[in-house]
Amino acid sequence: MTSVIHVLKAIAAGSIFFVWVVRYREIIEEFKAYGLPSWLRDFVGILNLSFTFMLFSNDLNVSLIGASGIIILMVAAVITHIIAKNPFHKILPSISLIILSLFIFIYTYSKLTVSP
DSSP states (O other), X not given: OHHHHHHHHHHHHHHHHIIIIITHHHHHHHHHHTTXXXXXXXXXXXXXXXHHHHHTOSSHHHHHHHHHHHXXXXXXXXXXXXXXXXXXXXXXXXXXXXXXXXXXXXXXXXXXXSOO
């Protein structure tokens, strides 16, 4: 199971890196189209990348914070897409990251609560 979680973390990290680094120009345009300020865009990007790095921490509590942060940001992204009346295919990546992060959170939490 640990290997599966590592793969899920890698998928989440790759996805977030791709969107917030490789596709950053498109993110700029999306935030403008939604009428959101540039400071919020940059803040969300910093949080996304920070939470992603936290997933790979050896400290399980830090990993939980990372997974929780991604879940919260992706729920906000889904809500934003729904308000903007975007088609489902634009919402799907956020939903996928919510599901991946939930698996990571649940697994990490179970490791934290298991008695030695």
